[in-house]
Amino acid sequence: MAAETFPLLMRIVSASVSVSKRAGNIIRDVLKKGELGIVEKGKNDLQTEADRSAQRCIVASLHRQFPKVAIFGEEQLSPYEKIDESMIEAGFAEEVLKETCPENLRKVEDEEIVIWVDPLDGTSEFTQGLLDHVTVLIGIAVKGKAMAGVIYQPYFNYQAGPDATVGRCIWGVIGLGSFGFEKRYPPENKNIITTTRSHSNRMVTEAVEACEPSEVVRVGGAGHKVLLLIEGKVHAYVFASKGCKKWDTCAPEAVLHAIGGTLTDLCGVPMQYHHQVQKGNFGGVLATLQKHEWYVSKIPNEIKDAFRQEPDGGPVQMTRL
Incomplete structure (x- = not known):
């Protein structure tokens, strides 16, 4: 079934899952090449080429698919910058579209949605080699409330060996649940x-x-x-x-x-x-x-x-x- 037949919110979440994985690949590629291109935005506030390239990919891809939806990204990049077509991710994640959209979110309109993007959360740790701290964050707000979100962890399992699958995507929609991890409660005798x-x-x-x-x-x-x-x-x-x-x-x-x-x-x-x-x-x-x-x-x-x-x-x- 074509993605266009699904509710707008589920299409945005599905596209966000897909592009978060693409952004994770970009982040890993930048680190592998070793050319981080670090810029100091302020005290304890760094930006790298991984931040910039991942945001270009995420924002441009989502804007291409959902041109009427407001998108805010952390990195201050030129709005007139031409994005290479190879950076555009047009896919949809099937694991999202197979789920049923909550009734209260089925008729959400473009102008009611704001997407908040942190292309690389944990930049300081990224530059220091604390790679399990790094995430890609795509939040979807409806009428001012956070209603859906994607957390992609590009270096999950990265120390498990050369044959291990690296990276995982966790996503959730309020009223539907969250997926991609095993929920556990912390020990009762501690805080x-x-x-x-x-x-x-x-x-x-x-x-x-x-x-x-x-x-x-x-x-x-x-x-x-x-x-x-x-x-x-x-x-x-x-x-x-x-x-x-x-x-x-x-x-x-x-x-x-x-x-x-x-x-x-x-x-x-x-x-x-x-x-x-x-x-x-x-x-x-x-x-x-x-x-x-x-x-x-x-x-x-x-x-x-x-x-x-x-x-x-x-x-x-x-x-x-």
Whole structure:
């Protein structure tokens, strides 16, 4: 059956799964060649040729297939840049289209959707050889809420030997579920919390400690942290910083919510992902599979007060390629 006969949302998810795998190939090829082309965008904020090329592929491919849908990408690339046709991925993932679209999402229109793209989440770790931290994130928001997401892990299983299959794709739709991994719950007698490994400060540390961790796991990438959460390796993801962006959390939030988890700011307020929203998650990030309100209650009020109000500002700019 032709992909055009399926609901718009499922077609976007299917195309996103397909192009995420293509982006993973691009990332692996860049690293294999050894020409990373590192650019420093700011303090502890790097960009590589893998980031740039993966975004060109993802945004151009999705824009070609869904020209009326708003797409925001992390990397600031020229909207007039000509993209080689070899970078366009036109395929659809059959494993998505065989699933039934939730009733409430079957009639979603183009103008109700925003796609948030982080072509390489965990760039710093990528440059340091911590390859299992790296993910490709494609989040799909409907009417401002994260409703579907794709997390592609290009280096999953990369140390398993020369004959191992490297890379995996996890995707989810709220109301349908999440696929591509085995959901597990963390040990009941512990309280393991994951947070940033490269963007820590006093407030980040205090927020984590206030949640009474038995162990703290410091890793890179929002996508990687949520993978640890959904696979039962940690109990919560706590990040008391304004450095996280919408493209970091949209896809992970949808995948997490689709299996019953929760991702909000530190005050428990849901994220917004409409096309005029500020790109920064100025309220910080708190994600859990269970007991979300307990973790919200443990964040000190002085920290919540520091993250309660988003600054004024104009809308983020749409990436067009």
